[in-house]
Amino acid sequence: MTQPPAERRRPSASTIIAAVLIVILAVFTVVGAVTVFQLREPVTEQGERTEVLYLATLTISFIVFFVVTAGIIWAIFRYRRTGPEMPQQVHGSSALEFTWTVIPILILVALFVPSLILVLDLKTPPDDEDVALTIEAIGHQWWWEFDYPEEGIRIQATPPNYDDLEPPALVVPVGQTVLIRVRSTDVVHSFSAPNTLYKIQAIPGNVNEMHMKVEKAGTYLGQCYQFCGLRHSDMLFVLDAREEADFQSWLREEQAKQGVAPPQQHVEAAGD
Ligand SMILES: [Cu+2]
Incomplete structure (x- = not known):
């Protein structure tokens, strides 16, 4: 089913819907992060350090949330079933599995270490x-x-x-x-x-x-x-x-x- 090149370049309706939804998602994610997910203004030295850790955690969480949700939206609309034929079936991908194991480990370690340092600091009585x-x-x-x-x-x-x-x-x-x-x-x-x-x-x-x-x-x-x-x-x-x-x-x-x-x-x- 060969189509003229001009036809093929035009994005399909489902691609446009996916793109619009992803833009809306991006707006909601950013607006949410800078409004309802903000803490009260810290007034203590300890609170200021807590806020820094919170903002780092918030930023990473919202990036992960956006990437995962946008990926799901894209997959739903861009690769929806359009005919009776089965799509190509893929079993196993070492590169992919390695990536989705290592990245979360790095994120968790990067959040755990400063969290532990701060908690120990807050829990240790001053001299x-x-x-x-x-x-x-x-x-x-x-x-x-x-x-x-x-x-x-x-x-x-x-x-x-x-x-x-x-x-x-x-x-x-x-x-x-x-x-x-x-x-x-x-x-x-x-x-x-x-x-x-x-x-x-x-x-x-x-x-x-x-x-x-x-x-x-x-x-x-x-x-x-x-x-x-x-x-x-x-x-x-x-x-x-x-x-x-x-x-x-x-x-x-x-x-x-x-x-x-x-x-x-x-x-x-x-x-x-
Ligand atoms: Cu009470």
Whole structure:
């Protein structure tokens, strides 16, 4: 069935449909990657490193997703069955099988190594002399209590007024490493402020630690992320990161309010 050359060069309807679908797929992939798949803006040094790893993983995942899906679309439309005859049957291809084994291995290793390094880093407690402030975050049904043992103050030590709920503030100085010791007095809770890109469980009879250095002053929403009963959704808090002077004046004010005497300056700038 010889066709005139001019006829043969014109793409078939199914090729055009496949090309249009692949372009739409490309647009959705890119728009999705830069919008709904983006994280909250990280405000801690640790969060920034987490974001870099996340973006690398996201980029690789979306490239794989696009290539595989575009290939399927192309195969469906370009090689659809048009007649009764069987297409050429191929059994085995060492080159192809080698390629589709080696490329995923390389991708997984390339993602695993930096992930492991980051996780170990986040899980390794900082040296004592690097810790400027230690805070105990205690989960209760249903509120967060924040104790500053060295400073002698406690924030929200008693149940809040749920009719006029004002989430307790976890006040920290910016640019300094803060160690947070997370525990629970009753059931399992989960402690997180999304802008830290980190989450840690509060488990009865156990102390979980996390550390962070907030880089940007501001207030950021935090909450319990483990369903823990009736008022789980009321377990809110505010991560309130302040410049050193501002933090110190807040501290003195709280110490005076809570009758801690004499007010002392416990938090000193620690070396990096
Ligand atoms: Cu909860």
